[in-house]
Amino acid sequence: MCFTSRKAHRLPRRPPFPPVARTFFHLQKAVQRRVLESDRMHPAIPQLVELQHVDQTLAVLRADLDRLPKRLKEADAKLSGARAAVTAAKEAHTHALTHRKKLELDVEQWKERAKKYRAQSSSVKTNEAYKALQQEITHAEAEVSEAEDRVLEQMMALEEVERRVKRVEADLREAEQGVAADKKQIEAQYTEQKGKADAAVAERAEIEKKVPEDLRDLYARIAKKHPGSAMAEARGEQCRGCGMRVLPHTLQLLKSETDEEVFRCEGCGRILYSLEPIPHVPKEAADGAAQS
Secondary structure, eight states: OOOOEEEOOOOOOOOOOOOOSOOSOHHHHHHHHHHHHOOSSOTTHHHHHHHHHHHHHHHHHHHHHHHHHHHHHHHHHHHHHHHHHHHHHHHHHHHHHHHHHHHHHHHHHHHHHHHHHHHHHTTOOSHHHHHHHHHHHHHHHHHHHHHHHHHHHHHHHHHHHHHHHHHHHHHHHHHHHHHHHHHHHHHHHHHHHHHHHHHHHHHHHHHHHTSOHHHHHHHHHHHHHSTTOSEEEEETTEETTTOOBOOHHHHHHHTOTTOOOEEEOTTTOOEEEOOSOOOOOOHHHHHHHHHO
């Protein structure tokens, strides 16, 4: 059988606590207003509901604050990638330049050989020696031509590498500007969210002062098990936290104008409260019923 348990905390009757001005979510603001304006529940319930609202707000703000450093790391990683691309492009440029110089040196060496063989050809004594030198000259000139072709090809490749260096350098400058703007925005968001979180912490401390110590401890214990939802509305004969049925008698007590007890859901252990209106019996009808 589903039933609710109740744990009573009897306190001197006092007027409802005034609402805290700052709220963060429109829906919760409406719920808070209804709870805070009600005098048909335990006098600490409005403050506990508002305490829960602040805790929910703090959880959202702290989650945002935790995400912002990750976004900074992602921005730095993006910049590191752009810098690595520039480094790789410059290394490729250096390698291509070195290779071109080597090919140019090969051209000069083969030209020197051809020049030397020509000089020697004027002093040879035999036809065989002359023919041999002519073959060497022809071979050297062919090597010069091939080497010059390789130099030309390497110069074209070097031009492409230089264009790549310029592209990645432009990408790096764009990335630096974008990351700088992102970091500025992230830091501004962090400052804003940190300010809101600090204000919420201060607000929470003020609310806690108005809640009896035993109820503060109870709320804290339940909140460890149910973060952000230690309080649950009883509506439609159900605990809105877990769906467990709430007995009509308990619902009636929750809505009683003289209620000074705290009720907990038997299923989940959350502290229950009600926003449903209390049916009022006209005084004349009540008097007539009493006389009969």
